[in-house]
Structures are given as C-alpha cells and as structure tokens.
Amino acid sequence: MIESVKQGKFLVVTIPDDWKHYTIEGIFKDYWKVPKKMIHEWRMGKAVTVNDQKIPWTSLLKPGDRLAVPVFEDTDDLVAATDLQISILYEDEHLLIVNKPPGMDTHPNSAGQADTLMNGVAHYLLSTEQPTMAKHIHRLDKDTSGAVLFAKNRLSGVMLDKMLEERKIHRTYLAIVHGLLSKAKGTINEKIGRDRHHPTRRRVSPTGQTAITHFRVLERDPKKKLTIVKCSLESGRTHQIRVHFSHIGHPLAGDVLYGGKAVFPRQALHAYKISFIHPVTEEPIECIAPFLDSVPIFPDFPLP
Template structure:
C-alpha cells in the first residue's frame, strides 16, 4: 500500500480489506495503538477521513483517505552530532542504519554525542526533519551492523510490538573459539545480571528468557574457530556473547566473556534485518556490509546470508 506525507499529516487510502474494521478497530485492535496515544488522537482531532472528523465506530469505506497527524515537530531528545553513517533503508516512518564499531546505539548520559542516535538526529536535522529518533533495538558498542529506528511515536509503538511478537528477524554472523560439533542448534538459557561485575551478564535460573538459534557456516581447524549464523527469539543484553561463552565457545576477541584478545573486539556483526513495513506492508530486507572489512571476516559475502 502506498502512503504519503503531506506536511504534518500521514495519508493512506483505505483498502478493501480494511472495510471489515471501524476506525477504532483498525487503530486499537489491528495497529495496536497504545491507549494514551489513541486518546490523544481523538481528543486533539489528529485523525480525519477525507479531511473531516470521523465516526470512530462506523465501518471504513474502501477508497476513502485516512489522515493522521504524525509528523508534528518535536525535540530530537539527543544532541544532533555529525557522524559518517551508512543508511541501509529510509522512508518517512523509519530508517535502518549500519552501525560502526566503537559507537553506542543511544546515549547513556544527556551529554553523550558519540552514539548512533546522535548521528540519526543530525541526519534528520540536516534534512529539515524535526522528529525524535527512537531506536527499536540495540547493538553493543563494539558490535556492528543493522539497527532499526522509528521517526514517529506511532511507528515506534508498532515496531516495538512487532519486535515483541518476533516479527522482526535479525540475523547475526559471529566467530566463536573452538570447533562446534553440532551443525545447528538452539541455546535456551535465561540471562541475568552478574552481581560480581557491573557490565557483564550471565546465564542464571532467575534471569530473563533468552533463546538463540545458530547454524555453523564454516569451521577453520587451522585457526581453531567457527563461523556461525545466529537468529534471536529474544534480545537480551549481550545474549549471543553470553550464550556461547556459557557453552565453552566464547566469541573471538570477546575478552569480557573469556574470548582471546587476538582481535580488538568481539567478532559479531548484525548482517541482516527483515520485517514487514507496519504501514505499507512491504517486505523490507536490509543487508549490512562490513564497514571496515575486519580481517577476521575475510572472504565473507554479506548477501550470502
């Protein structure tokens, strides 16, 4: 479906398949708009049908123009700061970026400027867009690859729900120490904080559910390491790093979790991000090329995974 931005307004033509919904059904039940946001839409008259205030409980009619005021200017929430970033996908609702190593996804302090969120804010500002960037998920400071941001509160809420329902698929490449005997498998072990270390996490029976699926892509007997592909059902902090350390195969370069220091950081890259666009229903698949092509990932073609 085609959507259009006109000033502060989002516009979409009601398709035939939505005619079983009332406007209230569509936003509350199908799009799962948060209650507070839906109340704001109604009270502040931010939703129109063909330019007129709607009957929220009347069935929608195919061909009618739905208009929602989504793009009202707002504070960026972070300090816009220039960084050389690679955008993998962008439209009026969201964008996907290729995060470099050595950069946090978002600030931990209000004065932080060396984060992907700061870079996104600068990109929006430079293009005359006054919207707050909202990260949908995070990557560790030294993990590289695809990260998804929403530009509006509604897009953020819908993408957050999709992430919770596992409708956003994230594929990672990692190199672990040693040779894995199983060609594929699932690690289902809860992860919690390590009370002896302020940053590290650990497998803990009282932790949060954490599920990692993996597949062996290549074993290197000479280097005694294994290239693996991972998919996550959950997104716990340091999940891949913790899980593989726990089974005796820490990531190469991951000194925090027992890996060797032959590489300057953990060998982990978010190679691909896939999801169905919440508004257009277009399937989006983003490949994140290696920014600096680290030697440890040599001869790997991102588009192959």
C-alpha cells in the same frame, strides 16, 4: 501493500478492500493496536479526517476512503546532532535502518555524550530537513556492528515496539567463536541474568530471563581453531550471543569480557541482516549490513 502518503503532519492512508469492516476507532485500536493514550490524544485533537471530513469514529470505512492521521508532529531534539557520517541502509517516512560501526554506542549513556549512533541519526535528520524524532527500537553493544532500526514518528515507534515484543522483527548475526563446533547447527536455550560480581557482565542463571539462540556453522578454520556461525534469536537479552557461546565453551573471538582471546580488536559479532513486514505499508523489508571495520575481521565471503 497499504497505499499511504505523507501530507504535512498527516499520514494519509487509502482504505484497502479488506479494511471495509473497520471503523476509524477499529483501525486504531484493533488493527494498528495503538496505545489508548495516543488514541485519546487523536480524539481530543479532532484532527483525524476521512476524505477531508470530520466524521464519527464509529463510522464504517469504505475501500478508497482517505484516512488522515496526524503522526508527523514536531518533537523536541532529544540528543545533540553530531556529524558522524552514518551509513543508511533503508529509509522512508516511518523508519530508518542504520549500519552501526564497531566502537560506537547505540545511544548516549551519560549527560553530554555526543558520539553515539543516535547523535549521528539526529544530525542526518537535521541535515535533510526532517523532524528529528528518532527512537531506537533495539540496540547493539558498543563493539558489535551492524543494522539498527529506528522509528521516525510515534505511530511507527509503538507499532515497531510491539512487533519486536511479538518477535516479528528478525535479526540475524555472524559471529566467530573459539574452537571448532562439532554440530553443524543447534540451539542454546539457557536463561540469562545479571552477574552479581561484575557491573556489566551477564551470566547463565536459572532465575534469569528466557533466552534462546539458534546457530548454524558456516565455516571452520582448523589452523586458527575458529568457527564462523550464523545466529538468530528468539529473544533479545543483553549480551545474549556472547553469554550463550561462552557458556558452551566457545566464547566469541576477541570477547575478553566473556573469556575470549584478544585475537581481534573487538568481539567478532556483526548484525548483518534485519527483516520484517513494514508496520504501515505492510511491505516486506530486508536489509543486509556490510562490514565497516577498518581492519577486516570476517573473511571475504558472501553474506548468507
């Protein structure tokens, strides 16, 4: 664990033993892998200190040194604040994990839209007297529920973006599909691209982007001819789980866009778990997102 504390606009990090061969610049460039533009801003701003002193960035750091970096800066409100009574799963100075209900967009898609998860996050931050900088690191479809990760400052934002790109943020889903899957587990490795005949639909395409979905059967319902599966992704393509299961002949229950029957008021897809190593403190983070449907879709069994 990396010891750190917020002091005003500064993140103050206590240098651990295994950082003793790094310089200030080395921490930013090689360890945190901060973008050049942000490093340049910090250098020109001349606010970075070690033990409250401004020292050359080429200086080697010693265990116990206190490195102060101005990461908690005020930003303009990007979206309107709306009280949506959002459910917080985890929060610290750097990030926020929110349980998105079904029927809610992750972010505004048009000017003036104020009923999205981002609007609810903006209200929460404002009501708790925090800077209202919030950046969603990934998104969920409107009718998919579950955990969504937000960054609360620019440093955590760029670090989490890189972690997502490098597949270091693990998201696990529950889905109910039509039919009885014969395999207990499997992998769907099919590229996904846009459907030229529909503005929002995606399809399996040899010219699309690589998309890999792993699944494991949790329960089969022979009477209703439905199967509950746990899914994990090696990629994060739009509608990936929905497209993949439709492609193998088992569309998600309730997902009429991809051939499912309207047996539920929405597609039966829930992002129930997110796990990763915290980008700043390096602590393991794991959150389980309870179901929020007013009309239950998933059976009442312990989340795997």
